[in-house]
Amino acid sequence: MSDSFNAFVLNKGDGGFSSGVQQLSLDDLPAGDVTVRVQYSSVNYKDGLAVLPESPVVASYPLVPGIDLAGTVVESSDPRFTAGQEVLAIGRELGISHFGGYAEYARLSGDWLEPLPSGLTVKEAMALGTAGFTAALSVQRLEDNGLKPGDGPVLVTGATGGVGSTAVNILAGLGYEVAASTGKATEHDYLQELGATKILSREDVSAQSDAPLEAELWAGAVDPVGADTTAYLLRTTRYGGSVATCGLTGGFAVNTTVLPFILRGVNLLGIDSVQCPGDVRAAVWRRLGADLKPKNLADTISHEVGLDEIPAVTASILGGDVKGRTIVRL
Numbered sequence: 001m002s003d004s005f006n007a008f009v010l011n012k013g014d015g016g017f018s019s020g021v022q023q024l025s026l027d028d029l030p031a032g033d034v035t036v037r038v039q040y041s042s043v044n045y046k047d048g049l050a051v052l053p054e055s056p057v058v059a060s061y062p063l064v065p066g067i068d069l070a071g072t073v074v075e076s077s078d079p080r081f082t083a084g085q086e087v088l089a090i091g092r093e094l095g096i097s098h099f100g101g102y103a104e105y106a107r108l109s110g111d112w113l114e115p116l117p118s119g120l121t122v123k124e125a126m127a128l129g130t131a132g133f134t135a136a137l138s139v140q141r142l143e144d145n146g147l148k149p150g151d152g153p154v155l156v157t158g159a160t161g162g163v164g165s166t167a168v169n170i171l172a173g174l175g176y177e178v179a180a181s182t183g184k185a186t187e188h189d190y191l192q193e194l195g196a197t198k199i200l201s202r203e204d205v206s207a208q209s210d211a212p213l214e215a216e217l218w219a220g221a222v223d224p225v226g227a228d229t230t231a232y233l234l235r236t237t238r239y240g241g242s243v244a245t246c247g248l249t250g251g252f253a254v255n256t257t258v259l260p261f262i263l264r265g266v267n268l269l270g271i272d273s274v275q276c277p278g279d280v281r282a283a284v285w286r287r288l289g290a291d292l293k294p295k296n297l298a299d300t301i302s303h304e305v306g307l308d309e310i311p312a313v314t315a316s317i318l319g320g321d322v323k324g325r326t327i328v329r330l
């Protein structure tokens with residue numbers, strides 16, 4: 001283990017706010033029973049919020065952000081993990097109140113770690129990260145509520161983003177008919193390459209309407225956008241279909257009625273990756289290494305950056321400009 005290592009650190013105090021790459025030592029890391037040599041992390045929407053000077057998500061400073069990490073155990077007093085083992089962690093308090101993945105080393109509770117599932121490399125695990133896990137959990141919950149290939153089109157909103165891109169590719173790989181909505185008119189070819197066969201504009205799926213119910217279009221939906229888009233999905237989902245809602249890039253207030261629920265039996269499924277129970281989490285990661293693994297993960301969906309490129313990527317993600325998934329190399 002090296003004595004000092006590179007980390008992207010947020011500081012806030014009397015001298016104001018600062019962020020950037022600096023050297024840390026192992027003594028700077030928080031308490032925890034497992035020390036990991038981090039090989040890859042990733043950039044999620046929440047990381048974009050974390051690096052803001054007035055962050056709505058960070059609980060304490062100084063902080064190493066990065067809500068995802070994957071690498072190799074170097075030291076462990078937790079009997080479930082041994083030196084040399086490949087592991088990953090997403091969510092919990094990482095990058096929010098506990099030092100996260102944007103550093104060459106991390107120390108954390110073994111309760112937050114997963115053994116790397118078979119079928120994934122550490123780099124692929126971070127090409128997925130929180131966003132890919134959330135897409136897979138959404139698909140799992142839709143299936144738990146009865147969705148199956150052949151039922152009809154499944155709409156993915158915010159489709160060029162991290163959750164959206166992985167959801168389109170996962171659903172297409174499982175044999176679903178996939179529709180995608182996007183604000184990026186230039187990215188229709190990208191979405192078709194991932195498996196979308198119908199593309200709608202962001203305006204199509206966020207229009208206000210006085211009608212509580214409209215034509216039944218969707219057998220299911222994966223919705224990282226929220227707000228008016230969730231309201232649109234509820235009034236256009238087919239009888240008995242489900243909407244898996246995980247995000248708020250379009251806002252958080254949803255103006256709807258009870259009619260989709262009581263006249264069409266539509267289900268609104270809440271998706272949370274952060275505190276997702278351990279047994280569900282492990283099962284979803286196992287499927288991500290097998291039948292849910294997005295086929296275009298490495299070649300089309302993900303690209304890699306270094307620590308010094310984090311400010312540019314986080315600015316872009318908050319501006320809604322990022323396409324696919326960004327892996328951070330440590």
Ligand SMILES: NC(=O)c1ccc[n+]([C@@H]2O[C@H](COP(=O)([O-])OP(=O)(O)OC[C@H]3O[C@@H](n4cnc5c(N)ncnc54)[C@H](OP(=O)(O)O)[C@@H]3O)[C@@H](O)[C@H]2O)c1
Pocket residue numbers: 044045046130131134157158159160161162163164181182183184202224225246247248249250251271272273274317318319320321322323324
């Ligand atoms: N519940 C959970 O556990 C969980 C886990 C992961 C993520 N999330 C949430 O899910 C959302 C997406 O995360 P992500 O990592 O996929 O983010 P992302 O990579 O930044 O993608 C978000 C996508 O949303 C669309 N978008 C951006 N601004 C928008 C706006 N003003 N109105 C409508 N659409 C907009 C864009 O897609 P197009 O240009 O294609 O429209 C953008 O690419 C975030 O709110 C995040 O916090 C929640």
